[in-house]
Amino acid sequence: MKIVYHRYNSETCQFEPVFPSGSKFIKRALLYLLLSLLTAIPSVYWYINKYSSLQEQQLIHQNNRLVKRWDKLIKDADGLNQQLDSLAWKDDNRYRVLLDLNPLSPEERVAGAGGNEKIPAGIEDLKIIKDGYYQVDKLKNQMQVAQQSFDQLSEATKHKNRMLASRPAIQPIDKKQLTTLHLTFGTRLHPIFNVLMDHKGLDFSAGFGTPVYATADGRVSMAYYSNSYGNVVYIDHGFEYETRYAHLQKFNVQPGNFVKRGDIIGFVGNTGISAAPHLHYEVFLKGKPVNPIHFFQRDLSQAEFQKIIQPTSATTP
Ligand SMILES: [Zn+2]
Numbered sequence: 001m002k003i004v005y006h007r008y009n010s011e012t013c014q015f016e017p018v019f020p021s022g023s024k025f026i027k028r029a030l031l032y033l034l035l036s037l038l039t040a041i042p043s044v045y046w047y048i049n050k051y052s053s054l055q056e057q058q059l060i061h062q063n064n065r066l067v068k069r070w071d072k073l074i075k076d077a078d079g080l081n082q083q084l085d086s087l088a089w090k091d092d093n094r095y096r097v098l099l100d101l102n103p104l105s106p107e108e109r110v111a112g113a114g115g116n117e118k119i120p121a122g123i124e125d126l127k128i129i130k131d132g133y134y135q136v137d138k139l140k141n142q143m144q145v146a147q148q149s150f151d152q153l154s155e156a157t158k159h160k161n162r163m164l165a166s167r168p169a170i171q172p173i174d175k176k177q178l179t180t181l182h183l184t185f186g187t188r189l190h191p192i193f194n195v196l197m198d199h200k201g202l203d204f205s206a207g208f209g210t211p212v213y214a215t216a217d218g219r220v221s222m223a224y225y226s227n228s229y230g231n232v233v234y235i236d237h238g239f240e241y242e243t244r245y246a247h248l249q250k251f252n253v254q255p256g257n258f259v260k261r262g263d264i265i266g267f268v269g270n271t272g273i274s275a276a277p278h279l280h281y282e283v284f285l286k287g288k289p290v291n292p293i294h295f296f297q298r299d300l301s302q303a304e305f306q307k308i309i310q311p312t313s314a315t316t317p
Pocket residue numbers: 199201202203279280281
């Protein structure tokens with residue numbers, strides 16, 4: 001079909017057909033095309049910037065929700081870090097002090113915190129991401145230090161319990177069955193030889209067969225008959241404590257037995273050099289005899305303790 005334009009002729013006052021040449025037509029077409037492009041491109045650009053696609057809008061919405069969730073996670077991690085700070089304070093100022101452990105220094109508490117977790121490439125410069133990774137990293141570090149500290153506390157507690165259980169802390173004779181406690185420790189006039197001799201323990205007068213108790217946990221190192229001590233039991237408690245129980249009527253343990261505090265190890269007798277049924281009881285610390293009176297507090301009230309440490313006029317057996 002041939003393209004026909006009409007142009008108004010002012011002389012004839014009529015629209016007259018005009019038949020443009022082919023080249024002219026092409027030039028005009030190109031001009032229209034160019035003008036159309038110049039108008040359309042900015043319009044499309046403007047539209048794209050102003051109105052994102054549905055998919056983009058969904059992504060933006062999803063991204064906003066993720067940012068909010070991430071923000072909440074950072075706050076939660078920060079809250080947990082504060083709780084761990086509080087636990088660390090208790091650890092340093094209560095638990096470790098009670099168990100004679102030095103508090104951890106601030107440097108030890110934060111050792112290794114920060115920078116351990118690698119942030120994925122592309123988001124490593126975002127502050128919110130860096131904050132999140134820092135909080136989580138700090139949390140992990142605090143947990144690790146707390147775990148190590150609690151392991152130490154656990155070991156120290158076990159050690160302390162073993163030490164306390166190994167320390168002589170009760171009377172070897174039930175106070176209800178005790179007739180007299182002779183408090184002479186050190187040099188005394190021997191009741192049989194009638195000469196001044198060193199007395200390394202205390203004498204508990206009680207009837208024949210009265211049970212004799214181990215005063216702390218330990219291992220029976222010896223149980224034998226001695227000419228002077230009669231039937232005697234030695235207990236090695238560890239931690240450089242040793243106790244000895246002499247003049248027994250008979251044994252209730254053998255060398256090598258492990259005993260707990262309060263176990264019956266023998267019975268009161270009058271064997272060896274002894275003038276009457278009684279228990280001669282000795283406590284050694286680091287190989288040196290110490291007065292057993294200092295180890296009775298555990299099973300005595302203050303009034304009972306004050307009463308037994310009063311000097312007695314009873315004759316030592
Ligand atoms: Zn004695």
